[in-house]
Amino acid sequence: MKKNTNDTVLRFMTCGSVDDGKSTVIGRLLFDTKTILTDTLNQIKNTSKKKGMTEIDLSLITDGLQAEREQGITIDVAYRYFSTGNRKYIIADAPGHEQYTRNMVTAASTAQLAIILIDARKGILTQTKRHTFLTKLVGIKHIIVAINKMDLIEFNEVKYKSICDNYKKFEKIFSSLNTSINIEFLPMSALKGDMIVDRGNSMDWYKGPTLLEFLENLDTTHDNKESSLRFPIQYVCRPRESENQELHDFRAFMGRIESGFLKINDKIKILPSGNKSSIKEIRVGEKNINEAIPEQSVTVTLTDEIDISRGDMLVHQDDSIEAIKNFTGMVCWFSEIPLSINRTYLIMHTTRTSKAKITNINHKINIETLNHEEANELKTNDIANISFKLAQPLIVDDYNENRGTGAFIIIDETTFHTVGAGMIQLLD
Amino acid sequence: MKKLLTHLDWLESEAIHIMREVAGQCSNPVLLFSGGKDSLCLLRIAEKAFRPGRFPFPLMHVDTGHNYPEVINFRDKKVNALDERLIVASLEDSIKKGTIVLKSEKEPRNKYQSITLLEAIEEHKFDCCIGGARRDEEKARAKERIMSFRDEFGQWDPKNQRPELWDLYNAKVHKGENIRAFPISNWTEMDVWQYIEREKLSLPDIYFAHTRKIVRRDNAIVPITEVTPAKNNELIENIMVRFRTVGDITCTAPVESNADTVEKIILETASTSISERGETRLDDQVSEASMEQRKKEGYF
Numbered sequence: 001m002k003k004n005t006n007d008t009v010l011r012f013m014t015c016g017s018v019d020d021g022k023s024t025v026i027g028r029l030l031f032d033t034k035t036i037l038t039d040t041l042n043q044i045k046n047t048s049k050k051k052g053m054t055e056i057d058l059s060l061i062t063d064g065l066q067a068e069r070e071q072g073i074t075i076d077v078a079y080r081y082f083s084t085g086n087r088k089y090i091i092a093d094a095p096g097h098e099q100y101t102r103n104m105v106t107a108a109s110t111a112q113l114a115i116i117l118i119d120a121r122k123g124i125l126t127q128t129k130r131h132t133f134l135t136k137l138v139g140i141k142h143i144i145v146a147i148n149k150m151d152l153i154e155f156n157e158v159k160y161k162s163i164c165d166n167y168k169k170f171e172k173i174f175s176s177l178n179t180s181i182n183i184e185f186l187p188m189s190a191l192k193g194d195m196i197v198d199r200g201n202s203m204d205w206y207k208g209p210t211l212l213e214f215l216e217n218l219d220t221t222h223d224n225k226e227s228s229l230r231f232p233i234q235y236v237c238r239p240r241e242s243e244n245q246e247l248h249d250f251r252a253f254m255g256r257i258e259s260g261f262l263k264i265n266d267k268i269k270i271l272p273s274g275n276k277s278s279i280k281e282i283r284v285g286e287k288n289i290n291e292a293i294p295e296q297s298v299t300v301t302l303t304d305e306i307d308i309s310r311g312d313m314l315v316h317q318d319d320s321i322e323a324i325k326n327f328t329g330m331v332c333w334f335s336e337i338p339l340s341i342n343r344t345y346l347i348m349h350t351t352r353t354s355k356a357k358i359t360n361i362n363h364k365i366n367i368e369t370l371n372h373e374e375a376n377e378l379k380t381n382d383i384a385n386i387s388f389k390l391a392q393p394l395i396v397d398d399y400n401e402n403r404g405t406g407a408f409i410i411i412d413e414t415t416f417h418t419v420g421a422g423m424i425q426l427l428d
Numbered sequence: 429m430k431k432l433l434t435h436l437d438w439l440e441s442e443a444i445h446i447m448r449e450v451a452g453q454c455s456n457p458v459l460l461f462s463g464g465k466d467s468l469c470l471l472r473i474a475e476k477a478f479r480p481g482r483f484p485f486p487l488m489h490v491d492t493g494h495n496y497p498e499v500i501n502f503r504d505k506k507v508n509a510l511d512e513r514l515i516v517a518s519l520e521d522s523i524k525k526g527t528i529v530l531k532s533e534k535e536p537r538n539k540y541q542s543i544t545l546l547e548a549i550e551e552h553k554f555d556c557c558i559g560g561a562r563r564d565e566e567k568a569r570a571k572e573r574i575m576s577f578r579d580e581f582g583q584w585d586p587k588n589q590r591p592e593l594w595d596l597y598n599a600k601v602h603k604g605e606n607i608r609a610f611p612i613s614n615w616t617e618m619d620v621w622q623y624i625e626r627e628k629l630s631l632p633d634i635y636f637a638h639t640r641k642i643v644r645r646d647n648a649i650v651p652i653t654e655v656t657p658a659k660n661n662e663l664i665e666n667i668m669v670r671f672r673t674v675g676d677i678t679c680t681a682p683v684e685s686n687a688d689t690v691e692k693i694i695l696e697t698a699s700t701s702i703s704e705r706g707e708t709r710l711d712d713q714v715s716e717a718s719m720e721q722r723k724k725e726g727y728f
Contacts, residue, residue: 008435079613081616105593237478255445293433297440
């Protein structure tokens with residue numbers, strides 16, 4: 001591995017079940033980029049031997065909890081890391097069988113790219129549709145459709161192309177969900193290691209990039225369509241008790257830029273109050289900077305003394321966005337206790353949490369047929385379009401325009417568990 | 429124009445965001461500080477997150493009583509330089525109270541840390557402990573949330589974790605329950621060393637190559653100390669070593685190394701073939717699930 005500190009981060013997820021060779025793909029990526037160390041490898045060798053296998057089972061690399069090993073299933077999303085020197089990668093490995101909606105939505109929420117695995121022998125299955133639907137629902141902008149197990153269909157180019165064509169045809173059904181999405185196709189054999197890191201020599205007809213080449217060259221700079229400034233205030237710094245006299249009236253506002261750019265002297269306003277000021281200083285630690293960029297955690301001071309607290313949002317003065325107390329969103333329900341239309345829930349959105357009532361379950365989506373259905377309650381893994389009424393105003397954007405200010409989670413007021421997640425849909 | 433954070437800036441920014449969420453959501457958090465490299469990164473992040481203000485939490489060291497003196501000296505100097513409050517929760521006190529019963533005086537004490545930690549949480553009524561655990565350390569950790577819920581007994585229930593989406597962290601708890609927050613979850617050992625180099629963080633000397641008396645026992649290098657004496661017939665050698673992790677003396681082993689600067693350690697880390705815990709944590713090798721087991725019992 002090259003030593004490089006100017007590399008960027010790419011977060012991706014893998015969708016598929018054990019049968020599609022998902023774990024083998026991840027194992028292969030880690031193994032071929034030399035991320036797996038000797039002691040882990042020895043552990044895997046031992047376990048493979050115990051199970052009576054003659055070759056190393058690379059899928060064991062992603063094996064996690066005792067309960068999972070006992071039952072031979074994956075329960076929860078696991079995070080893995082590897083680095084090429086050019087990029088640091090964070091893989092969210094979502095299990096295919098158990099609680100797939102919950103786990104997939106969780107993994108997708110922080111992913112920039114999804115790898116959807118298809119078994120070359122089986123072609124497109126119902127689960128391929130589910131995976132595509134959920135990936136798009138959660139707003140992933142890049143999909144790699146990986147046709148795996150090419151070795152089992154004699155690396156046949158014609159069969160590969162027909163699977164790709166079928167996928168393109170059915171993918172059109174979802175076009176309403178997300179307009180600008182980038183889909184790439186790739187034949188591979190994770191077992192043999194073909195087209196993951198190395199090209200292998202069985203598919204000379206395929207001239208495109210390998211999986212790792214796709215990942216290395218992906219451009220994510222234009223993923224967030226929204227370029228307006230969204231700076232939710234997380235914490236207010238008032239070092240009144242400091243021994244340093246100069247700090248007694250010091251007041252700074254801390255948070256992470258969700259979108260857009262913030263520069264010194266920018267004219268800004270605070271929502272929901274609407275109070276105006278301009279930017280005096282931007283700091284990262286002790287260092288002053290001229291401009292803060294998306295995802296950067298900064299400390300900001302203003303030219304005027306105005307009242308700001310956690311949960312407020314800082315935007316540019318010419319922005320027409322307003323705080324609202326009603327919105328509609330697509331909700332994934334996680335809890336085993338069904339969503340009840342009569343209860344009050346907590347909604348956590350950026351750094352603000354508000355009580356919320358459900359005004360209507362507009363429709364539920366049948367994830368097999370994608371048809372809209374009527375519903376009075378939601379059960380675990382249900383997905384529905386719901387309208388909410390809030391106790392406190394929130395500053396929201398449409399999820400497809402801005403993930404950071406379009407996303408929310410639902411918390412049970414009594415248990416404090418996270419019971420659902422939602423994506424705001426604003427009508428034009 | 430291309431504007432993305434570099435990987436170290438991104439990791440730092442995420443960690444600052446997580447720490448500020450703890451400060452914004454929890455009423456009585458604490459930061460676990462051992463003097464080790466991961467918790468030193470946490471302190472640097474806390475400075476970037478909260479200065480010029482004070483940290484909105486005290487620091488706490490769960491002290492097994494089996495420490496390298498260099499680490500304790502370093503710990504105290506660091507706390508003084510930061511001018512922040514340190515709480516020492518001591519295993520010796522739990523032993524005196526009778527809540528920890530050792531099988532033998534020289535037994536490894538890491539597994540008993542959970543008891544003292546839980547007692548301190550109860551005594552100080554902490555609702556959140558910030559720790560320096562990383563997901564790349566161990567496979568049970570790979571599945572843990574950034575804000576991980578623990579019940580009244582400090583137990584982690586891996587099958588019933590709160591879903592964690594986007595950068596929305598639910599740190600709400602009832603009285604008696606607590607959250608373990610891990611701001612550097614997404615960092616690898618390499619990231620930690622690169623960050624130490626970039627931020628020019630100082631570390632306890634034992635992280636750098638030095639000569640030390642050791643014996644070789646069951647494929648591990650065991651340092652000779654008061655609590656880990658050589659056994660009869662064992663050959664005592666004086667060799668160049670450094671520590672990759674720093675914990676209780678009885679379960680932390682050094683590695684042979686000549687790397688006496690951060691830069692040289694980074695080069696070694698890039699070419700190593702053995703994981704951090706596999707090589708140096710004698711307590712994780714006992715069973716394949718030992719970390720998972722300890723976490724279920726309240727370990728951080």
